[in-house]
Amino acid sequence: MKMDKSKNISYKSKGEGFLSRMALNDHKAGMEGLDRDKINQIIMDASKGSRFYENELKREQQVNQRIEKMMLQKAQITEPQLKKAQAQVEKMASMLEQSRDLSRLIVHVDMDAFYAAVEMRDCPELKDKPMAVGSMSMLSTSNYDARKYGVRAAMPGFIAKKLCPDLVIVPPNFDKYRAVSNEIREIFADYDPHFQPVSLDEAYLDFTDHVNHRQSWLVSSRTHYYHASSAARGEEKSELPKETLPEVQDLSPVLFEDSPSSSPGLSASGAVVAGGVYEVFGISVEEAVREMRFRIEQKTVLTASAGIAPNMMLAKVCSDKNKPNVRKVQYTLLKLIYKQSLVSGIGKVSEKMLNALGISSCSHLGQRMALLSLLFSETAWHHFMQVSLGLGSTYIPRHEERKSMSTERTFKELSKAEDQFSLCRELCEELAENMKTEDLKGKTVTLKLKKVNFEVKTRSLTLTCTVATVDEIFAVAKDLLKTEIENESPQPLRLRLMGVRISAFVSSDDKKPLQRSIVGFLRQEKTDCSVSIQETHKNPQKEYLSHHTVQTVTLNCHPTMQQCQKEKGVPWQIKKKGLGGDQTSEEPQQSFFQRAYARRLERQAASSSTDEEGNGVNVSVNTCIGSSDQKCVEPSSNTRNSISSYLSEKDFGEAHASTSGCGGTESESLRCPVCFRRVETTNLNILNRHIDKCLSKFSRKPHQSTDPDSESDLDLENECKVVHKWREEEAKDSEELELSGVRPHGQHSLKNDPTQAVSSISADNATVTLEQPQLCNDKGHSLICPVCQLTQETDDLTVFNHHVDLCLNQEVLHELGGNTSSAINPPSVTKSKAIGERVKDSPPSPPSKRAKGIGPCYTIDRFFR
DNA sequence: ATACATACC
DNA sequence: TACTGGTATGTAT
Numbered sequence: 001m002k003m004d005k006s007k008n009i010s011y012k013s014k015g016e017g018f019l020s021r022m023a024l025n026d027h028k029a030g031m032e033g034l035d036r037d038k039i040n041q042i043i044m045d046a047s048k049g050s051r052f053y054e055n056e057l058k059r060e061q062q063v064n065q066r067i068e069k070m071m072l073q074k075a076q077i078t079e080p081q082l083k084k085a086q087a088q089v090e091k092m093a094s095m096l097e098q099s100r101d102l103s104r105l106i107v108h109v110d111m112d113a114f115y116a117a118v119e120m121r122d123c124p125e126l127k128d129k130p131m132a133v134g135s136m137s138m139l140s141t142s143n144y145d146a147r148k149y150g151v152r153a154a155m156p157g158f159i160a161k162k163l164c165p166d167l168v169i170v171p172p173n174f175d176k177y178r179a180v181s182n183e184i185r186e187i188f189a190d191y192d193p194h195f196q197p198v199s200l201d202e203a204y205l206d207f208t209d210h211v212n213h214r215q216s217w218l219v220s221s222r223t224h225y226y227h228a229s230s231a232a233r234g235e236e237k238s239e240l241p242k243e244t245l246p247e248v249q250d251l252s253p254v255l256f257e258d259s260p261s262s263s264p265g266l267s268a269s270g271a272v273v274a275g276g277v278y279e280v281f282g283i284s285v286e287e288a289v290r291e292m293r294f295r296i297e298q299k300t301v302l303t304a305s306a307g308i309a310p311n312m313m314l315a316k317v318c319s320d321k322n323k324p325n326v327r328k329v330q331y332t333l334l335k336l337i338y339k340q341s342l343v344s345g346i347g348k349v350s351e352k353m354l355n356a357l358g359i360s361s362c363s364h365l366g367q368r369m370a371l372l373s374l375l376f377s378e379t380a381w382h383h384f385m386q387v388s389l390g391l392g393s394t395y396i397p398r399h400e401e402r403k404s405m406s407t408e409r410t411f412k413e414l415s416k417a418e419d420q421f422s423l424c425r426e427l428c429e430e431l432a433e434n435m436k437t438e439d440l441k442g443k444t445v446t447l448k449l450k451k452v453n454f455e456v457k458t459r460s461l462t463l464t465c466t467v468a469t470v471d472e473i474f475a476v477a478k479d480l481l482k483t484e485i486e487n488e489s490p491q492p493l494r495l496r497l498m499g500v501r502i503s504a505f506v507s508s509d510d511k512k513p514l515q516r517s518i519v520g521f522l523r524q525e526k527t528d529c530s531v532s533i534q535e536t537h538k539n540p541q542k543e544y545l546s547h548h549t550v551q552t553v554t555l556n557c558h559p560t561m562q563q564c565q566k567e568k569g570v571p572w573q574i575k576k577k578g579l580g581g582d583q584t585s586e587e588p589q590q591s592f593f594q595r596a597y598a599r600r601l602e603r604q605a606a607s608s609s610t611d612e613e614g615n616g617v618n619v620s621v622n623t624c625i626g627s628s629d630q631k632c633v634e635p636s637s638n639t640r641n642s643i644s645s646y647l648s649e650k651d652f653g654e655a656h657a658s659t660s661g662c663g664g665t666e667s668e669s670l671r672c673p674v675c676f677r678r679v680e681t682t683n684l685n686i687l688n689r690h691i692d693k694c695l696s697k698f699s700r701k702p703h704q705s706t707d708p709d710s711e712s713d714l715d716l717e718n719e720c721k722v723v724h725k726w727r728e729e730e731a732k733d734s735e736e737l738e739l740s741g742v743r744p745h746g747q748h749s750l751k752n753d754p755t756q757a758v759s760s761i762s763a764d765n766a767t768v769t770l771e772q773p774q775l776c777n778d779k780g781h782s783l784i785c786p787v788c789q790l791t792q793e794t795d796d797l798t799v800f801n802h803h804v805d806l807c808l809n810q811e812v813l814h815e816l817g818g819n820t821s822s823a824i825n826p827p828s829v830t831k832s833k834a835i836g837e838r839v840k841d842s843p844p845s846p847p848s849k850r851a852k853g854i855g856p857c858y859t860i861d862r863f864f865r
Numbered sequence: 866a867t868a869c870a871t872a873c874c
Numbered sequence: 875t876a877c878t879g880g881t882a883t884g885t886a887t
């Protein structure tokens with residue numbers, strides 16, 4: 001039977017006739033038991049025939065066309081092509097494997113149903129009702145009760161009402177959420193002052209340093225009370241409505257009875273003390289994270305979920321695994337665990353395209369990587385590759401400067417030009433105000449329009465001068481709008497949304513000239529930056545009169561609108577096309593591998609530096625060095641340089657090929673970007689190690705060199721020649737790598753089980769936890785364990801800490817109905833045993849005790865089949 | 866540089 | 875009655 005029109009496309013994969021983009025997302029939150037088909041039916045019935053729905057249909061078709069195109073491409077792929085791709089992909093995978101860094105402790109924290117939880121906390125009426133925050137038009141969060149009905153974020157309220165007629169919809173109080181957000185961020189900062197907020201309720205933290213310091217912490221520093229001191233509490237809560245105060249007091253003691261899984265060790269390690277109950281936390285990451293969540297709960301009466309992993313992507317996956325069943329537990333990564341292909345970065349469209357290729361899990365993703373590399377863009381399949389290998393950022397990028405700022409609003413149909421202009425002006429006013437608070441000026445103005453049929457249009461204009469004030473922005477936006485109004489075919493332009501955005505900021509580039517020092521030196525640019533800047537400042541006209549003299553040096557010399565007006569007599573100047581002959585950008589595009597590598601360099605340099613402020617020695621590497629007689633350059637330890645492209649894209653696939661950016665046509669050697677000498681190898685790994693040594697040499701002060709194996713006595717000249725020695729060491733290294741669970745070069749196959757590589761994480765965690773800590777003696781006193789209450793025959797804090805930690809674990813096990821006898825007899829730890837035994841033996845031994853103690857650790861064995 | 870699409874919360 | 879708002883980034887032209 002033929003389908004009439006586009007509406008009745010059938011989707012084999014889903015089996016129903018609904019739009020995949022509208023259907024319920026049930027893989028994320030815990031909604032195991034609910035009736036998906038019924039919910040989808042209600043969603044469809046509520047949507048059908050609407051303008052929104054019609055637009056969705058249209059977009060769905062576009063996606064389908066993309067898929068068809070892709071399938072055609074796929075059909076044309078030949079066997080040899082695929083073979084070649086397979087080889088490349090495997091080579092790359094093995095390099096990525098080698099660069100795998102399991103040494104970091106990255107944590108992703110996420111408040112549970114944040115907005116909804118805040119509202120429930122402050123309004124007891126809502127406690128046992130299905131509720132959501134938002135409006136009839138759109139919901140931003142729902143509580144777990146409502147989720148049972150299929151009500152979730154990003155769903156319009158009126159549909160949610162159909163799914164759950166009793167649903168209570170509370171309008172959002174963003175100011176309050178911001179206040180709570182600040183509270184939790186204060187706690188985050190205690191564990192990682194450089195944490196990265198993702199949104200009001202979410203953040204990434206690097207616990208590595210914290211855990212290292214924590215090893216020598218006194219128990220008192222790891223003890224936290226159920227009832228925060230009333231003074232502090234009073235202050236913190238003073239902003240909240242009065243009636244919430246008793247609520248806070250009432251709730252606190254009961255919390256853990258409500259969710260016993262959130263603190264398995266409570267009854268054992270908690271104790272009653274004058275005025276309240278306290279809890280002691282151990283020294284491991286898991287304990288530190290549990291402590292953080294505990295403090296969040298005590299401070300805000302809200303719960304958080306967390307995931308711990310060696311990189312950001314896996315940490316996020318872990319914390320998402322918490323959401324089901326309202327269980328506030330944290331997950332430690334034991335095995336690679338993502339079950340859907342819907343991992344951060346892979347949204348509905350990508351998922352659908354992957355599904356069309358028969359890919360529905362991460363294991364498939366790995367198996368079909370060769371195919372994907374032929375069908376998708378480089379960035380896309382590189383991302384897939386990372387996902388399939390469980391790789392992600394192992395460092396948390398510092399907060400980047402914003403790139404754009406915008407204001408947009410949805411409204412009831414607006415068709416009169418007059419109204420549209422005045423609305424446009426309002427938006428510009430709002431935007432200008434926000435721009436002012438951050439002291440921003442931008443060059444690009446973008447107008448966004450959504451017509452009543454949901455069709456979205458954007459129109460932008462880039463000026464040669466910056467705009468910031470209402471009049472300046474409106475002058476541009478107005479013209480863009482005017483054009484659209486005039487060009488609309490069935491005359492009135494009927495709008496449902498309008499937005500204004502500013503981008504291409506210039507104000508923050510002021511510091512750039514300083515950062516360029518090394519790169520600038522390497523490049524030996526004839527253009528002296530400071531001179532250009534001076535010139536341009538003196539004579540702003542120069543910039544837009546002759547672009548080619550300005551090129552990359554336009555950094556901070558954009559004339560303001562006022563200057564433009566003075567010079568030209570017009571409010572703004574349209575940049576002419578095709579003039580900017582030299583498009584050389586400061587930082588050429590890097591592949592993700594290059595970036596990953598660069599980061600590793602950065603971190604290694606930073607960790608070997610003595611800089612206390614965390615400003616590691618970030619050495620700028622740039623392979624595009626023209627002359628061969630460069631001298632070694634010592635990067636200043638105070639300079640933070642950005643890393644420029646290190647290896648060119650091509651080097652990747654073919655490790656033996658010449659690095660085109662490096663040493664020009666020399667095909668048999670690579671050039672070290674630090675010492676500028678040629679390294680007689682074509683093996684990137686050897687080069688990398690050379691560079692590492694160079695970097696550590698530069699950032700290490702001579703007298704600090706404590707590494708007996710270091711070749712600090714050799715001068716660099718010699719060191720460059722001993723490269724061949726490293727080659728010999730490679731075999732040795734391969735063994736080490738294998739032991740640590742990372743496959744040696746060349747032995748990797750994507751068909752292999754990636755869990756193997758990641759399974760070493762737990763062992764690694766143990767290693768980190770058990771690293772020889774700094775001793776912090778408390779001589780002359782025997783110590784009493786707050787968990788088992790027994791006196792420990794040691795004055796060594798480290799030993800004592802380990803004992804407490806073990807005790808906590810035992811109690812946790814006990815709580816879970818595990819080994820009762822050992823809970824009664826806590827381990828008596830002696831120094832030699834505690835450190836010697838565990839440090840040496842822990843890597844191969846399974847981390848079963850701790851891992852189980854933390855909660856139901858998520859292990860999906862079936863995933864990698 | 867511009868327009869549009871995708872993604873995330 | 876009724877399907878967001880803010881930011882970043884990728885892709886195509």
